[in-house]
Amino acid sequence: MKFSDFFVPKYIHSNPQVRIKFVNKTTDLNLLEQMTQKDEDGEVVQAARERIQALTVTHKE
Numbered sequence: 001m002k003f004s005d006f007f008v009p010k011y012i013h014s015n016p017q018v019r020i021k022f023v024n025k026t027t028d029l030n031l032l033e034q035m036t037q038k039d040e041d042g043e044v045v046q047a048a049r050e051r052i053q054a055l056t057v058t059h060k061e
Contacts, residue, residue, distance in 0.1 A: 001014065001015060002014045005018075009022075010022035011023075011026075011031060011035060016041040016043055016044050019035070019039065019041070019044045020043060020044055020047045023035065023044065023047045023048050023051050024047065024051060026051070027055060029052060029055060029056070032048045032051055032052050032055075033048075033052065035048040036048045036049050036052070
């Protein structure tokens with residue numbers, strides 16, 4: 001973990017596992033979409049895509 005990680009939001013944390021935990025908790029679809037486009041870690045991108053799908057299915061029902 002970098003020292004700067006103490007001062008940044010969880011969605012830009014240097015540890016991908018921290019970002020995945022954030023993805024699984026957030027309901028911010030705009031932020032999740034940005035993460036699918038800009039995050040460099042494939043697991044984070046996949047988690048964000050799955051979260052978007054889960055949230056949109058939930059909102060449509």
